Amino acid sequence: MRYSSMLSWMMTAVAGLAWLPMMPFLPPWPILSAGALVSLLVAFFCRSSGRRSALGLFALFLLCSAWSSAYCQSRLDQWFPASLAGEEVVLAGRVIGPLEKRGGEARPYWRFDFQLLPGQCAQHYCPPGQPRFRLNLYQTPVIEPGGLWRLRLKLRPPSGTRSPGAFDYARWLMANGYxxxxxxxxxxxxxxxxxxxxxxYNHGRSSMLDGAADDLSRYRHHAVMRALLFADRRAMDNEHWRVLAATGTSHLMAISGMHIGIVLAWGMLLGRCVSAMGHGGRRGLQLIAATGFLAALLYAAMAGFSLPTQRALIMAGVLCLTLALARQQSSWSALCLALLLILLVDPLSVHSAGLYLSFGAVAILLSVAQDRRWQGHPWRLALVAQLSLIIALAPVLTAWGFGLSAVALPVNLLAIPLLALVIMPLLFAALLLSPFPEISHAVFGLADAVLELLMSGLAWSAELSPLWWPQGGELAVLLGLAAAGLMLLPPGLPGRVLCLPLLMLLLFFPSARPALGSALITVLDVGQGLSVLIETAEHRLLYDVGPDFDSGYNSADAVVLPYLRKRGVGALDRLVLSHGDRDHSGSADALIEVVPVNELLSGEVERHRRFAARDCHAETPWHWDGVSFAFLPTGAAVSDNPNNRSCVLTLAIDGRQVVIPGDIESLVESRLLASGALQGEVSLLLAAHHGSRSSSSLAWVKTFNPEHVVFTASRFNRYAHPHHAVVQRYARQGSQCWQTGMTGSLQFILSGEGVSMIDPPAKRFFWQHSPIEMCAGEDSPSR
Known part of the structure; x- marks a missing residue:
């Protein structure tokens, strides 16, 4: 088979495997299989070789699509059903370690994976295969990794916040097999x-990790050593990750293609040294390939055979097999074969950022290495390769929500060779010398000294320039990909001159601003909490920042800050903390540490004295860019109930209003109605207290009769928010009701004509539940 023909068949198979996991629905695999069979039968009776080849490619595409559909459906069949979320179930399975201690010393808990044994069944949940779950344990663990245990569990299907720019936890869970x-x-x-x-294996690896943690604790950079040797990042703290992210070197601590490639290269070098002692020719090549792959396999085992490691191992296997068979195979066909094998094993790999970064990096390096202008000039080749990687991967990093570092080029140009040629050989040499403790300790000490040089340099570089987040969304990413493609074109071809302008558009693409006399309201999905960004033509106000947790997670870092960066908001004119409850203001410290705030207002000033907050209840109305703002007088400024101390914010344009009442309850609602402080049509109302039955009284609902109601509540919250009776009240008024835990973040535009929703929520991937308008099924009258 000719090279071009083989490449086209492999790329067709890759396309067939890759497109379905990105779709919002799954076509039945039997129909796709039947289509493939029909195409093959038609091709068999077709006389034209061109048509026969085209039909064969189409049949291969459908066949691979059928496999992808069947695989994805089997994964869906393993999901824990939403109808049983929060119910107790008893299941038996294997504990997959290591157990990760989290939450600090005050309230520690342990996280681990739990893989069910075949044939488990509990409350009509009888999944095929062996599903894997990610569990927390809030007691001193008596279980051991690798052991088989029967546990009483509370489970729910993969879920997480859905907000522009934020990390999609549910997508990560799906891509990683949970x-x-x-x-x-x-x-x-x-x-x-x-x-x-x-x-x-699991028990042995966990014991090895625990032993290594004790042995390496004497060294200053023991956390980095454990991450590089065993993919054990439990000791890496937030400062480590901040420095790595700011310098574009996070990939150094994620065991994947680069690390497997380094170990493969050193293993091959060892094999070559052995073969030089008497095994030449084809047997020598086989020895080189075998030692290289064995080294990569052992390293992958030490790293726990994570999915990125498995993908890198498949790439290494293709390379070693080609070498062992002494085949003169194109580097591009080998790369396509590796991609094909990875997608055959796991079509859901297309939802992993590592797949795009790994294969993109290899493809870029191949393009640069095959350019004759750089051959014979190793340092020039290294510089051009690193520059090409940074430019070409910038749109990929942007698409996955990663920031871009201005110092990434010089830092990586020094850090990668230092890691590959010095640090990792020293670490593995020290590990192999473990039977000789004194020598091993001396080598580990030398590695620690080199790591001190590396980490100090990274920390210094991190302070030189902040991370940059492009703002243009999908269009900017497409322009960046076009710039990368033009840059990698062979010299002399027209169009390369457009690379730089397109790249500038990626980096400095302006984000759209509301017009004068209008406001953009974004209700962010921060889980069980509240955060709303209000933008006018020249001003920005944030109402609440969402929750934080003892584990260290906070919605400012996870949701609010990524969205502010995506919108190009570098500072806030006003930050309003409705009251002091953790689900509303818990993340305030994390936000204020990063984003400058001109004025800070609070409904409970005494709980926010550290911010020098002013009392929102004493604020006078104000106007921004044709939009009127006011805090309503609730008469609850000294209430013992923190919920009733909430700042009730309204914004209005020509009598059309948006009301954000925080967590006020029916007592304050009745006071506001009696005072007549709120006049005019309410186009958008955020349901008070997340839709709790202690709020949204019948009089409140009937008086305002809002067009849109938003319940800021997570999907599986333990409070059963929003309460069914509250939803029914709004439904009877003909309101459209939305829950952020079901729809993700929501955007509305307020203007003199009323409120309109931007991009109504839609199902993006096949595993997601279809976002529904909650009041539509509640016998609601038409407006």
Whole structure:
């Protein structure tokens, strides 16, 4: 088969495997298989070779699509059903370690993976195969990695916040093979039976990690050593990740293609040294390939065979097999074959950023290496390769929500060779010398000294320039990809001159601003909490910042800041903390540390004295860019109930209003109605207290009769917000009701004509629930 023909067949198969996991629906695999069979039958009776080839490609595309559809459907069948979320179930499975201690010393808990044994069934949940769950344990663990245990669990399907620029946790869970999350209610008993090879491996690796943690704790950079040797990042703290992100070097601590490639290269070098002692020719090539792959395999085992490591191992296997067979195969066909094998094993790999970064990086390096202008000039080749990587991968990083670092080029140009040629060889040499403790300790000490040089340099570089987040969204990413494609064109071809302008558009694409006399209201999905960004033509106000947790997670870092960056908001004119409850103002410290705030107002000033907050209840109305703002007088400024101290914010244009009442309850609602402070049509209302039955009284609902109502509540919250009776009240008024935990973040435009929703919520991927307008099924009258 000719090279071009083989490449076209492989790329067709790749396309067939890759497109379906990105779709909002899954066509039935039997129909796709039948289509492939029909195409093959037609091709068999077709006389034209061109048509026969085209039909064969189409049949291959449908066949690969059928496999992808069947695989994705099997993963969906393993999901824990939403109807059982929060119910207790008893299931048996294998504990997959290591157990990760989280939450600090005050309220520690442990996180681990739990893979069900075949044939488990609980409350009509009888999944095929062996689903994996991500669990938290809130008691001192008596379970051991690799062991078989029966546990009483509370589970839910994969879920997370959905907001522009934010990390999609549900997508990450799906791409990494999880069928749900939850926590352990009770450890019941061990399960008898053989733990098998997987159990022994998991137990042995966990013991190795614990031993390594003790042995390496004497070194200053023990956390980095553990991450590089074993992919054990439990000791890496937030400062480590901040420095790595700011310098564009986070990939150094994620065991994937680069690390497997480094170990593969050193293994091949060892094999070549051995073969030089008497094994030449084809047997020598086979020895080189075998030692290289064996080294990569052992390293992948030390790293826990994570999905990125498995993908890198497949790429290494293709390279070694080609070398062992002494085949003169194109580098591009080998790359396509590796991609094909990875997608055959796991079509959902298309939802992993690492897949695009790994294969994109290899493709860029191949393009640069094959350019004759740089051959024979190693330092020039290294510089051009690193520059090409940074430019060409910038749109990929932007698409996945990663920031761009201005110092990434010089830092990586020095850090990668230092890691590949010095640090990792020293670490592995020290590990191999473990039977000789004194020598091993000396080598680890030398590695620690080199790591001190590296990490100090990264920390210094991180202060030189902040991360940059392009703002243009999908259009800017497409322009960046076009710039990367033009840059990699062979010299002499027209169009390369457009590379720089297109790249500038990616970096400095302006974000759209509301017109004068209008306001953009974004209700962010921060889980069980509240955060609303209000933008006018020249001003920005943030109402609440959402929750934080003892684990260290906070909605400012996870949701609010990524959205502000995506919108190009570098400072806030006003920050309003409605009251002091954690689900509304818990993330305030994290936000204020990063974003300058001109004025800070609070409904509970005494709980926010550290911010020098002013009392929102004493503020007078103000006007920004044709939009009127006011805090309503609630008469609850000294209430003992923090909810009733909430700032009630209104914004209005020509009598059309938006009301954000925080967590006020029916007592304050009745006071506001009696005072007559709120006049005019309410076009958008955020339901008070997330839709709790203690708020949204019948009089309140009937008086305002809002067109849109938003319940800021997570999908599986333990309070059952919004309450069914509250939803029914709004439904009877003909309101359109939305819950952020079901729809993700919502955007509305307020103008003199009323409120309109921007981009109504829609299902993006096949595993997501379809966002619904909650009041539509509640026998609501038409407006």
């Amino acid at each position: 069928s749900g999350t939850g926590y352990v209610r009770e450890i019941l008993r061990p399960v008898s039976g053989s733990v098998g090879i997987a159990g022994h």
